Structure formats: C-alpha cells, structure tokens
Amino acid sequence: MPKISRRSLFVIIPIAAIVLASGGFAAKMMEGPPSGLDLALSKATEHGAYIASIAADQSPIPVGSIHTWTVKVTTPDGTPAAGVAIAIDGGMPQHGHGLPTKPEVTTDLGEGNHLIEGMKFNMPGWWTLTVSIDGPKGTDKATFNVVL
Amino acid sequence: MRRLLLATAAFVIFGAAVVAAGAILFAPEWSGDELRRIQSLSLASLPPLRPDPSNRVSEDPAAAALGKALFFDTRLSANGAISCASCHKPDRQFQDDLPVGHGMGDGNRRTMPIAGTAYFPFLFWDGRKDSQWSQALGPLENPVEHGADRAMVVRLVAAAYRPQYEAIFGPLPDLAGLPEHAMPEGTSAAVAAWNEIPSTRQAEINLAYANVGKAIAAFERTIVPQQTRFDAFASALAGGQKTGANAILNEHERAGLKLFIGQGNCVTCHNGPLLTDNAFHNLALPKATLATDEGRSAVVVKAKADPFNCLGPFSDARPQACSELKFMETSSPDLVGGFRSPSLRGVASRPPYMHAGQFATLHDVLVHYNRAPAAAVGRTELKPLQLTEQQLSDLEAFLRTLDPS
Numbered sequence: 001m002p003k004i005s006r007r008s009l010f011v012i013i014p015i016a017a018i019v020l021a022s023g024g025f026a027a028k029m030m031e032g033p034p035s036g037l038d039l040a041l042s043k044a045t046e047h048g049a050y051i052a053s054i055a056a057d058q059s060p061i062p063v064g065s066i067h068t069w070t071v072k073v074t075t076p077d078g079t080p081a082a083g084v085a086i087a088i089d090g091g092m093p094q095h096g097h098g099l100p101t102k103p104e105v106t107t108d109l110g111e112g113n114h115l116i117e118g119m120k121f122n123m124p125g126w127w128t129l130t131v132s133i134d135g136p137k138g139t140d141k142a143t144f145n146v147v148l
Numbered sequence: 149m150r151r152l153l154l155a156t157a158a159f160v161i162f163g164a165a166v167v168a169a170g171a172i173l174f175a176p177e178w179s180g181d182e183l184r185r186i187q188s189l190s191l192a193s194l195p196p197l198r199p200d201p202s203n204r205v206s207e208d209p210a211a212a213a214l215g216k217a218l219f220f221d222t223r224l225s226a227n228g229a230i231s232c233a234s235c236h237k238p239d240r241q242f243q244d245d246l247p248v249g250h251g252m253g254d255g256n257r258r259t260m261p262i263a264g265t266a267y268f269p270f271l272f273w274d275g276r277k278d279s280q281w282s283q284a285l286g287p288l289e290n291p292v293e294h295g296a297d298r299a300m301v302v303r304l305v306a307a308a309y310r311p312q313y314e315a316i317f318g319p320l321p322d323l324a325g326l327p328e329h330a331m332p333e334g335t336s337a338a339v340a341a342w343n344e345i346p347s348t349r350q351a352e353i354n355l356a357y358a359n360v361g362k363a364i365a366a367f368e369r370t371i372v373p374q375q376t377r378f379d380a381f382a383s384a385l386a387g388g389q390k391t392g393a394n395a396i397l398n399e400h401e402r403a404g405l406k407l408f409i410g411q412g413n414c415v416t417c418h419n420g421p422l423l424t425d426n427a428f429h430n431l432a433l434p435k436a437t438l439a440t441d442e443g444r445s446a447v448v449v450k451a452k453a454d455p456f457n458c459l460g461p462f463s464d465a466r467p468q469a470c471s472e473l474k475f476m477e478t479s480s481p482d483l484v485g486g487f488r489s490p491s492l493r494g495v496a497s498r499p500p501y502m503h504a505g506q507f508a509t510l511h512d513v514l515v516h517y518n519r520a521p522a523a524a525v526g527r528t529e530l531k532p533l534q535l536t537e538q539q540l541s542d543l544e545a546f547l548r549t550l551d552p553s
Contacts, residue, residue, distance in 0.1 A: 063419065063420070064419065064420050064425065064426065066269075066471045066472055066475065095416070095529050096527075096529055097429075097482045097529055098477070098480050098482055099477070100425075100426075100427040100428075100477060101472075101475045101476060101477055102475050102476065102477045102478065102479075103475055104475065117471065117474075117475060118471055118474065118475025120475075122417075122419075122425035122426065122427040123415075123416045123417065123419055123425050123427075124415075124416070124419065125416065
C-alpha cells in the first residue's frame with residue numbers, strides 16, 4: 001500500500017470535507033439553475049441586428065397564471081425598429097420541456113413596443129425565453145434567462 | 149515537527165466535527181426558500197374563486213340548486229340508473245375508487261375528483277374541455293357513461309325542471325316534434341335524427357344543453373378543497389409556532405415534506421395550493437390496455453374546435469377572457485402521452501393512481517418516479533431520483549397529511 005505523506009493529509013482532509021459537505025448539501029436541494037446565468041432582460045440579438053428588451057407586466061412574475069409581457073425592439077442605435085415580425089418561444093433546459101402555452105405577439109404598442117399575450121410558467125425554476133425578430137435588418141434572435 | 153503536524157491535523161478534524169455538529173443541531177429546520185414553498189402549497193394561499201366569465205350563472209344559487217338536482221338525477225341516462233354521482237360519489241371525494249370509470253360500460257380513464265376543479269383551465273385527464281360546464285356535457289352523451297343525448301336531456305329538463313330552468317335561463321325551446329333521441333355525434337340513429345333538425349332549432353337545443361352544463365357547474369363550484377393537517381402545519385409555521393407545528397406533523401412527515409419541495413422534485417408539477425401545475429406531462433406510464441393512449445396530443449385540435457368552449461357561441465365570455473384556450477399549445481412533442489397533473493389534495497385515500505389506475509398504491513407511484521423508466525410513447529421529463537426506501541416512505545407519510553383533517 002503506498003504511503004500517504006502527512007503533508008498531503010493537510011490537503012486531502014479539507015478537500016474531502018468540502019466535497020462531502022457540498023455533495024450532501026446539493027443532494028438535499030432541487031436541481032438549481034447553473035451559476036453565473038445572464039439574467040439581463042435587455043440585450044443585443046445574437047448577430048447584433050437589434051436590441052431586444054422584455055418585461056413581464058406583473059411583478060413578481062407569476063407561476064401558474066396566464067399573463068402578458070412587453071417586448072421592445074430597437075436597432076443598435078436605440079431607434080425603435082419598425083416593420084418587424086416577432087415570435088416568442090421558451091422552455092426549461094433542465095427539464096427538457098417547452099412553455100405550457102403558445103404565446104403570441106398580438107399588438108404593436110408603438111415606439112418599438114409589442115404586447116406578448118398567453119405567457120405562462122407552470123413551475124418554478126430556470127426558464128429560457130427566445131425572441132425571434134424578422135425585420136428590415138434581417139432575422140435575428142435573443143435568448144433570455146428567467147429564474148422563478 | 150511530526151508531533152506538531154499530527155496535533156494540527158487532529159485540531160482541524162475536531163474543529164470541523166464541532167462545526168458540523170453545530171450546523172446540524174442549531175440550523176433552522178427550514179430555509180427561507182423552503183418556508184416560502186411550504187406557504188405556497190397551503191390552502192391559505194388559494195385565492196378566492198372568481199366568477200367563470202364563460203358561465204353567467206356560475207355564482208347564482210338558484211343555478212347551483214338546479215345543478216345539484218341534475219347531478220343526482222339518474223333519469224339523465226340511457227338505463228335510468230346512472231347519474232353524475234354514480235361515478236363522482238359525494239362520500240368518496242366525488243370519485244369512485246375504480247381504475248377506470250364505470251357507467252353504462254367501462255370507460256378508459258380514472259374518474260377525477262371534483263373539489264377545486266373550478267380553478268382548472270382544462271378538465272379531464274387530457275384537458276379536452278376548458279370549463280366545468282363544458283366538461284359536464286361530455287359524460288352525458290358518452291355511450292359508456294350516461295349514454296344519453298342532448299334531445300333526451302332537454303326533454304327531461306322540460307318535463308321535470310321547467311320552472312327552475314326558466315327562472316334562471318328564460319324559456320326552454322319548443323320541443324314539439326323533436327326526436328326522442330338526437331345528437332351530432334354518437335349512434336347512427338341519433339346522428340341521423342340530429343341531422344334532420346333545422347339548424348336554427350339545433351342551436352336552440354344546443355343552448356339549452358349548454359345551460360344544463362352551466363347549472364351543474366354552478367353546483368360543482370361549491371365543492372371546495374378541505375383543510376388538511378398539512379394546512380394546519382403551514383399555518384402554525386407562518387404564525388411562528390415551530391413547536392406547535394411540529395406537534396401537527398411528525399418527524400417522518402416533515403422529512404417527506406422536505407423531499408417533496410426538494411430532492412423529490414414533486415413540487416415542480418404539484419405546485420400551488422391545489423398541488424397541481426394544471427399542465428400535461430408524459431410520465432412514461434405503463435399502458436393500461438392494448439390501445440395506446442396519447443393523451444393531450446390526441447385532443448388539442450378537437451378542444452380548439454369544441455362549440456362548447458370559451459370562444460364558442462354558447463360561452464358568455466368576451467374573447468379576451470379566453471386566453472388559456474386562445475394561446476394553448478397545440479403542436480409541441482411534449483404533448484404526446486401527456487396527462488394532466490392531478491391535485492394531490494386527498495390523494496392518499498383515493499387509490500388507484502394515474503389516468504387509468506395503473507398503480508394500486510402510493511408506494512407503487514413513488515417507486516415509478518424514483519425509477520423513471522423510458523416512455524413507450526412520446527418522451528418523458530422524468531429523471532431517476534435515487535431516493536432510498538426510507539425517503540420514499542417519508543414522502544408517502546407526507547402525502548397522507550394532504551387528506552382532509
């Protein structure tokens with residue numbers, strides 16, 4: 001049996017203690033969202049064609065009831081984007097399912113703002129929302145993270 | 149030097165042990181997040197029931213009284229022996245303890261309890277109806293349930309309940325010359341008879357038939373979930389009475405609750421004060437019969453086109469009040485093999501479990517979730533839970549606290 005040096009015990013024991021403690025702790029918790037998730041609700045779209053900002057029309061964001069959101073789309077210089085078609089989709093990456101409803105952008109509210117109807121989150125946890133934009137600057141999309 | 153090393157190592161280990169023991173002995177039993185989750189499941193968090201916008205008599209006591217009489221009336225069946233209460237037994241949480249409902253014949257789904265269903269956006273295991281009143285109309289014309297038809301139902305109402313009906317809804321249609329039996333789907337004779345009826349008269353019969361559902365719904369709304377030991381525990385915790393709370397739920401029940409809102413992942417689908425997310429999930433369940441039951445995906449098109457839905461001509465709702473129907477998911481692969489998460493209130497005293505009574509005991513259900521097999525149809529969200537037999541037993545102990553106290 002190889003001999004473990006006493007010095008290495010100083011390293012091994014605390015590391016083992018931390019690993020055991022955090023492992024035990026994690027086992028007691030539901031699967032949480034990954035750390036360092038970008039929770040910004042306003043961001044440039046993937047190819048930089050637009051800036052998309054989303055906001056729930058209720059605070060806190062409800063779990064279990066259908067509600068509306070507003071999405072604002074501008075060009076990178078902040079000018080409201082006109083003539084855009086917007087689609088919204090989403091789901092829970094850790095559960096492998098989509099939204100329980102099929103939300104739609106139903107009303108142009110002016111100044112680049114659009115009403116999203118039919119939003120619903122049926123459980124707490126990490127959700128993603130993807131806003132797809134088709135307009136004069138081409139098609140582009142942005143994915144947002146929401147933790148409920 | 150060697151002695152110093154050993155002494156230091158011993159000190160570190162002893163220190164760690166003291167800290168760990170302290171953490172176990174003095175840590176609060178519930179984290180802030182857990183306390184919030186517990187309160188979110190309590191009946192005290194259930195908002196007051198709002199009127200059903202699609203049913204203008206939903207809050208009318210006269211409609212509820214008529215609905216109650218209809219609910220128990222066996223004349224609303226082909227053999228004169230079946231009422232709503234035959235399967236929705238009042239002394240059994242309005243369900244029947246059978247794997248599948250049995251009316252005129254055997255159905256293919258488990259009878260669902262009624263308490264709290266007024267809060268549900270979709271009814272039946274596959275959610276093919278979007279209101280209590282529309283749901284009530286389905287079994288009446290189902291050949292293995294009541295085996296009745298809308299012409300027969302409206303005739304019975306005219307003969308037995310005319311004054312009550314007309315005081316609530318106005319005049320019944322003229323029934324002179326109406327066939328004894330007629331409905332748009334069902335036996336070929338009843339369908340042929342229906343097709344002989346002029347469309348304006350069909351619409352009058354449909355309206356009276358919808359009103360029968362609305363009266364039954366007004367009664368069913370009065371069937372509400374009852375206080376449970378868990379609710380008493382949550383109230384005591386909310387009032388800061390930890391000792392009092394712990395006298396209500398024992399150690400195993402509390403351990404089960406912790407698993408329910410934590411490692412067991414139960415609360416993801418069984419959330420809110422009715423312990424349901426009102427959504428449809430594929431649980432990789434064993435087939436109940438030889439036929440494959442695709443659940444939600446098989447009914448979404450029909451639900452959207454149902455004349456008795458929130459957007460249909462017999463609904464009292466403005467279209468803006470029909471968001472659940474208007475924005476319902478219709479094409480996602482998630483819907484294949486999906487069935488509604490039932491409320492877990494009262495669950496322990498109403499086996500068997502799942503949409504066709506596939507599991508005889510709560511333990512069987514928990515073992516299934518723990519194992520998380522692959523789905524035979526569609527795909528499942530389940531992942532193995534790796535819970536021990538003791539943890540499954542604790543979870544079961546917690547589920548028993550959800551029975552009416």
